[in-house]
Amino acid sequence: MIRGILIDLSGVIYIGDGPVAGAREALSRIRKSGLPVRFLTNTTRTPKQSLLERLSKMGFEIKAEELFTPAQAARELLLKRRLTPHLLIHPALEEDFQGLPASSGGACAVVVGDAADGFTYQALNAAFRDIADGADFLALAKNRTFLDADGHLSLDTGAFVAALEYASGRTATVLGKPSADFYAEAAWDMDVQMSGLVMIGDDVESDVSGALKAGVGHALLVRTGKYTPGAETKADPQPTAVVDDIDAAADWILARI
Template identity: 45%
Template sequence: MSLPANPKALLIDLAGVLHVGDQVIPGSIEALARLRAAGFRLVFLTNTTRTPRRTLVAKMRALGLDVRDEELLTAPGATMNLVRSRGLHPHWIVHPDLRDEVGPDAAEPDAVVLGDAGHGFDYAQLNTAFRLILRGLPFIAMARNRHFKEADGLSLDMGAFVAGLEYSTGVAAEIAGKPAAPFFQAALDTAGVRAEEAIMIGDDLRDDIGGAQAAGIAGVLVRTGKYGAADEHDPDICPAAIEDDFARFAERLL
């Protein structure tokens, strides 16, 4: 897949593309300002399932990144939209920081929703989910990420827990966040563009680039965050372009 000749919107992953932990990746603030001034529609994507939306926006702005609330699409937000659209009343397994955003567990749940509970994951929580799924409740997961980048290195993400419950129950989870097609469609809807008018910029070959290109959106891989040298030789996923970082891609685009 090639880059569109006249893109209108940029779908930008946050962690690993604009920042790593509390450190902004050099050149990102200036590049973002130049792209915004050039008239590109911007949508910021994150599969972070621990951080409330308002906290994330405040953090980005404190780092100097011009991220606006109406431009941010999160995995929890996409999941809650899915749950509401189906009229479900879930049992939630989420990080304590996200509890106020998703609300309380239903007294009589009709679905199981798994987020990244972080240090809150324990046997009792997972066993409760296991039993509810065995009873026939739908199993929805916010994401299936393998790992994420923190200041001290890669950390285990929630995909291992999703896989564990799938293995034990024999039930495949429905994924609401990246790389699911509905997540990317929601991003396009937010930007008000068609797939062929957008570019996805990400550091995760599978979830960012593979997911976007499966939805018809050209993907640009940056050599920051989760990126590994082997990504450039993957037999299944071929980015439309590869750049050293977000600022270099902005320079190329402009």
């Protein structure tokens, strides 16, 4: 039985600067069911507060504690381990890392997000050198692509993380989806067993297969956002179901509670 719902943001409830058709109504129906909801995003160009404000302007009322971001997970890890961050991220995201202790000559962690035009040779090489010297290697996400503002797919963080992994011979610790810890933190926050959760997403690797591998009971793939026809046939494991959009996902879920 379904006890809680995890929902991706971009491509599922909104695309660009507007909501997906029927998304606000679908979320309203889900909320009325009484099931706890958490929103998991791998977006690493926008700080959490700005993202919440953007969602509010689109008519989505989401509380800060309901939204889980990779930057949030990274910040908590850096503080816990007392690591000095070497940030290779989008300038806008630096807001989420403000207030961290300045370098004191101690251990360092390279944090890689979607730096966009910041992925220069010089910046990548500086990150590589720190990783090669033993710095912790943290990836906010490892997605292959994202749906860009022009409606086409663009390179996401994963390609650059892979380049650093190849050059350094080390594997990054992924903090966003499909990290099992990322899903587990949301489950813990809802006080729901992983097996009682359902994930809704448009990324067959991170949202669907990643969730199922992490122990989430069900994962629904929507045909909006960056979904491409036939993507589900290449997934391992495959989606519990493929639905047209979040409205159809709400129908699927509400019929099973």
